[in-house]
Amino acid sequence: MDFGTDFEPLTVQPQEIEALSFELIAQELGEHDFTELQYPVVRRIIHASADFELGRSLVFHPRAVEAGIAAILEGRPIIADVRMVEAGISKARIHRFGGEARVHITDEDVIAEAKERGTTRAIVAMRKACAEAPGGIYAIGNAPTALLELIRLVKEGAARPGLVIGMPVGFVSAAESKDELRKLDIPYITNIGRKGGSTVVVAAVNALSLLAVQQAAERRGGDCK
Amino acid sequence: MDFGTDFEPLTVQPQEIEALSFELIAQELGEHDFTELQYPVVRRIIHASADFELGRSLVFHPRAVEAGIAAILEGRPIIADVRMVEAGISKARIHRFGGEARVHITDEDVIAEAKERGTTRAIVAMRKACAEAPGGIYAIGNAPTALLELIRLVKEGAARPGLVIGMPVGFVSAAESKDELRKLDIPYITNIGRKGGSTVVVAAVNALSLLAVQQAAERRGGDCK
Structure with a gap:
């Protein structure tokens, strides 16, 4: 197709x-x-x-960042609660270490099971993810019910996530679900309050994969010395 | 797969x-x-x-909402600047009127052209979108360069968008690109300042498609009287 030729040079890279x-x-x-x-x-x-209030409200489990980097380097899958989160994750840096981004909320078996049980797709999708990848990285930006179900599965011993990035946004149950997450002694990144969402969770995942790439490069550099 | 059977009844729908x-x-x-x-x-x-500051910073062109509803009812395509926006758009309500969500940032011809011209994929993707759908609904949550290019194409007469939802987020050029958008006399939804992003733009699109569905239902109701 014809894009035109009058491209102005970029003044700032x-x-x-x-x-x-x-x-x-x-x-x-x-x-x-x-x-x-x-x-x-x-x-x-x-x-x-562009939200400093949100930035200042972030809370990290003491092992969170190290654990997240390690999980990416080990190629553990990243489980997104919704398609927007899956879409935003930079895939190339994840694939480099054998990992992948997954999302189950639109899987046919999840939709059918939620309908049959009279429950939410978010809850069923979380159960499926934990059955398939109990040690995965969980990236939850949308549904408090998904985060609460994951917390329940962790307490039951059915999941041992490499890292939980739990920042559902909203006015009902979102802040409370994050309060519950902070009571667990597992690696988590979360925040205090109602804010959060897909963009924020994606930013956290992509920051961690950048750190993983850097750490891998430094290790290779170290090996050569 | 086995999802377990111990589903608690939902206390709140x-x-x-x-x-x-x-x-x-x-x-x-x-x-x-x-x-x-x-x-x-x-x-x-x-x-x-969950951000009232962002909510209060929203600015609507006087015809914006009517124009957005009309464009959806006419089945005009919705052009997203990034895959996250495309992923978040509720497709069923758009498809009902013959519309669809598009995104060109990862198209092979866009990537190749941007490389050859030494410019950004966001700019080339916007040119492609305007060549294919000059009257589409433009949903820009990420790249200020995409919004600035769209504004340039509108001024040139190469695009006459049904609606521009322009809320790129960021510290460099984002607020300025929205200031430029507000100078145009075309239907737009935007905000003042640095905030914005994929989640916000998606929320606007989905609110409009809900209004379109309501309006279509009311019209059908009216026809029956």
């Missing part, structure tokens, strides 16, 4: 825009208590939301 | 959760200047973001 954005974020965020390993995740979430 | 959320939003938002037709869009955006 995409990498420069990201660097400038990160500089502005660091200036406006000011002092904080996030660790050196947590900060790249916080920064990418603020970058994706 | 999803429709009730939405109704309760909408009640909380109305209470907390309080007085506002949005019209009766704009409010369902505002409410769904606050529902999807």
Whole structure:
């Protein structure tokens, strides 16, 4: 097809825009208590939301970032609660280590089972994910019921997630589901309050896969010394 | 597969959760200047973001909501800037009127052309969309460059969008691109400032398709009288 030829040269390259954005974020965020390993995740979430209140509300389990990086390097699957989260995950960096992004909410067996049991697809999809990948990375940005079901499965011993990124957004049960998540001693990234959503969860996953790629490169560098 | 049988009955149905959320939003938002037709869009955006500041920052061209509903009823395509937006759009309500959701950012010809011209895929994807569907609904939540290119194409006369939902998020050029959009006399939904993103744009599209379905039902009801 004909795209036209009158393309103006780019005055600013995409990498420069990201660097400038990160500089502005660091200036406006000011002092904080996030660790050196947590900060790249916080920064990418603020970058994706332009919301410092949300950024400051983030809470990390002490092992969260290390565990997330390790899970990606081990090629564990990333389970998204909704298609938007699956769509936003940068696939190339995940596939490099043998991992993949999965979403079960539109699976035919999930839809049929939810209908038969009179329950939500989000709950059934979480059960399916935990049966297939109890040690996966769980990325939940939408349904509090999905997060609450995952917490129940963890307590039952049916799931041992590599990491839970639990940030459902909303006015009913979202904040409460995150309060429950923070009571568990498993690796999690979450936030306090109603905010969250697909964009925020995707930013966290993509920040972690960037860290995993960096760590893999550093290890290879180390091996050569 | 075996989903287990110990499903607890749902104590609250999803429709009730939405109704309760909408009640909380109305209470907390309080007085506002949005019209009766704009409010369902505002409410769904606050529902999807839990962000009243963002909700209050929304700006509608006077014809925006009517034009968006009409464009959906006419089956015009909805062009998303990124895959996340495409993934979040409720397809059934769009397909009912012959429309569809499109995204060109990962098209092979777009990737090749951007590389050859030394420009961004977002710009090339917008040119392709305008060449194929100059009267489409444009839903831009990510790249300010995509919105700026669309504005340029509108000024050139190469595009006459049915509606532009322009809410790219970010620290560099996002707010400025929305300032430019508000100078046009074409139907737009946008906001003031840095916030926005895929979830917000998707909420606007889905609110409009719900209104379109309602309006179609009312018209059918009217025909029967």
